[in-house]
Amino acid sequence: MLTSRVPATMQAAVVREIDGPFEVLDRPIPAVAPGHVLVRIAASGVNPLDTKIRAGVAAHAQHPLPAVLGMDMAGVVVQVGEGATRFQVGDEVYGLVGGVGGLQGTLAEYAAVDADLLAHKPKSLSMRESAALPLVSITAWEGLIDRARAGTGHKVLVHGGAGGVGHVAIQIARASGADVYATAKPSQFDVVRSYGATPIDYAASTPADYVLEHTADEGFDVVYDTVGGATLDASFVSVRRYTGHVVSALGWGTHSLAPLSFRGATYSGVFTLMPMLSGKGRAHHGEILAQVAKLVDAGQLRPLMDTQRFTLGQAGDAHARVTGGQAFGRVVVDVA
CATH class of the missing domain: 3.90.180.10 (Medium-chain alcohol dehydrogenases, catalytic domain)
Incomplete structure (x- = not known):
């Protein structure tokens, strides 16, 4: 030794x-x-x-x-x-x-x-x-890179963009060549922008609103939920049809998969402690x-x-x- x-x-x-x-x-x-x-x-x-x-x-x-x-x-x-x-x-x-x-x-x-x-x-x-950095970085990486394979040409939506996992996820997605959007409070918009994402006021707009505005109603290629609960349900209706992928670091609850299934999209959970x-x-x-x-x-x-x-x-x-x-x-x- x-x-x-x-x-x-x-x-x-x-x-x-x-x-x-x-x-x-x-x-x-x-x-x-x-x-x-x-x-x-x-x-x-x-x-x-x-x-x-x-x-x-x-x-x-x-x-x-x-x-x-x-x-x-x-x-x-x-x-x-x-x-x-x-x-x-x-x-x-x-x-x-x-x-x-x-x-x-x-x-x-x-x-x-x-x-x-x-x-x-x-x-x-x-x-x-x-x-x-360790917990939040590993959680962000496992979701975006290992599960969703986010990369050049993808539109990525990060829920909770000013949070611990969220602000790192924005940067990893950007470094992978993706176009990144992030939900946040208006008081957090400057932080979200500083990391390279377009901020979305989650309290003032519905998933239908921001999907229409930012993806021409096609849906995001990758949606990363770092919030859980109703935000994961919103993720299921925000993802691109057929090829889209939803990832959640807080998918602990009970959710209906019907909205995701009707879009033909896929889902992965991240359990960083495993x-x-x-x-x-x-x-x-x-x-x-x-x-x-x-x-x-x-x-x-x-x-x-x-x-x-x-x-x-x-x-x-x-x-x-x-x-x-x-x-x-x-x-x-x-x-x-």
Whole structure:
């Protein structure tokens, strides 16, 4: 095992019970299994799903308590386990690595991580910015590229274009050569435009209105729903007949497929946590993040960052900023 100097203990923000407070405690440094690396975490991204796991309302993403929460991170490799040949001590990495299914989360100074889940972080971003990207980028990529094969000549509609997955989906679609449209509030139009999409006021226009205006009533080649519920139903009537494809990252409810079937179109769901929960397909997440880093360093993708900053001891405040709706952009906890 290749290693640099590592202490015996670390600080971690631990939650003991559902909706419980974060307690910063000393914990043993985790052991590094074959195929894994030990990462000194510099920053931990906070996702809405993290707050739902803490609140005990994410049945699809259970994490036994007491636990360290947090799924996204960026940091530096300090130990390399047997067989983890893609990384060496000192490498700066980022990834979606834990916080569900019993895997230690990222609100800690160190984490032992399956190397397949990691990629070298974008060179042009800080640790904080890099930690904002893994979950939302993988979710956007799996929907647009893996499922829908969005590309040149396609008209892509992203529902929730100013959100975490939405603003990244716009940029990935644009980098793939698509013409992109995005639903948003009028107050978010400038952000949507800055990422290269045409904004649509979802409250002031119906699907029939924007399908007619932007596609001459043909429908969008790809519709990516990042909102769920009624928005997924609206997606089914907004997609192009025969060749169109709807993707949803929140297709958890019960929906009628009749509108989609009558258009002869197709549908895919995205469940980003599957590789962490099942242990299968993890290498593809690392591959996606390597491609995302290339887009970032080529100037084709950048995260929308919330201006508020938090330390490990303020993890509860970071969660409150997400749940309270004050955040505009990605919330990140500075761990180092």
